[in-house]
Amino acid sequence: MGVSIRAYARSRGVSHVAVLKAAKSGRIPLEADGSIDPEKADAAWERSTDPGKAKGTARPAPEAMKPVPEAALGSVRETLKEQGLPASGNVTFVQARTAHEIAKAHLARLRLQRMKGELVDRARTTALVFRLAREERDAWSVWPARIAALMAAELGQDAHTMQKVLETYVRAHLAELAEVAPDFR
Template sequence: MEGLSERQYAARVGLSRGAIQKAKATGRVVLHGDGSIDAVASDALRAEATDPSKTRKAPQPKLKPVPEAAVSAVGETLREQGMAAPPVGSGTTFLQAKTANEVLKAQERRIRLQKLKGELIDRARALSLVFRLARQERDVWVNWPARAAALMAADLGVEPAAMQKVLEKHVRAQLDDLAEVKPDLR
C-alpha cells in the first residue's frame, strides 16, 4: 500500500471515515494506483476546494490568565514548606502548583483532624471569650475602689471619699493603659 487507508487519512485530518468516503466518491481526494490515499496531495486539494468559513476548526483551549495572587500563594506555600519557589514574576510550573496544592490539602486535613480531636478552637469564639473576660476584669477593677476605699481609709486614718476619689483616678489610668494593649491572636 503506497498511501493511507480511509481510516488512517480520516484520523489524520480529523474527519469521519464516511466523510472521507464521500470526498473520495466526489473526487476531492487524490488516490494512488493501488487505491490508497495520497495524503499530501489530498491535503492540498482539500485546502483549495474547501470554504474556510465552513470548516471545523480545532478547538483552541481557552486559557485564562492566572491571577498574580494565586501564583504568589503557590510560591508562599512552597517557601513555608522549605521547598524551592519560583522567583516573583517568573511564572509557576504545573508541578510546583500541583505540589503546593497537595501541601495545602495535607495542611487542611491536619487542621480538620486537630478540630475533630478538640486540639483546635474556633477563632471567632476565642476572640469573643477573651473580649468577655477582659470586660469582666475591667468591671471588677472599676468597682474595686468603692469597696476598698473605706477599708483603706480606716487603716490610714483619712477621709473615705477622698481615698475613693484617688483610687478611682489611679485605677482608671491603669485601665486606660491596658486598653491600648491589643492582643495578637494569630
C-alpha cells in the same frame, strides 16, 4: 460503509471496550446495522473527549491555553517557599501540583486538629476574651468603693478622700489596659 467496533478501535488506537463505552453512552454514533462510520465517529469522538484526559494526545498549544492569574502563581510560589522547596520564576505543572498537595495536607491537618478540639474559633475566642476583660474591668471599677473605708481606717484618713484617690488611679490604670488590643493571628 461502516466498520466493526474492533476495526474502529484498532484504527483509533484504543481498546474495543472504550469504543463500546463511547457508543453506549452516545459519544459516537452507530449505523443502523451496528457498524461504525469512521468519519462520523472520529468527529463525534473529538467533540466529546476532554483533551486533558485523552491518552496519547498532544497538549493544546500554549497560546490556546488560558492564562493563569498572577495571584495563583504567587500563591504557588509562596507555598513552595514555606516548605523550603525551589520556586522559580516560571511555575511548572509539577510545582503547582506539589503546592496543591501541600495545601490539601495542611487543610486535612487543620480539620483533624479542630475535630480533636485543639483549634478554637477565632470569633468565639475574641468574644470570650472581651467578656473576661469587661468582667475584670467591672471588678476593678467597684474595688475602690469596697476597700477605701478599710484603708482609710487603717491609715487614719478620711474614707471619702481615700475612695476618690483610689478611683482616680484605678481608672487611669484601666485606661492604660484598654489600649492593649489582642491580636489572634
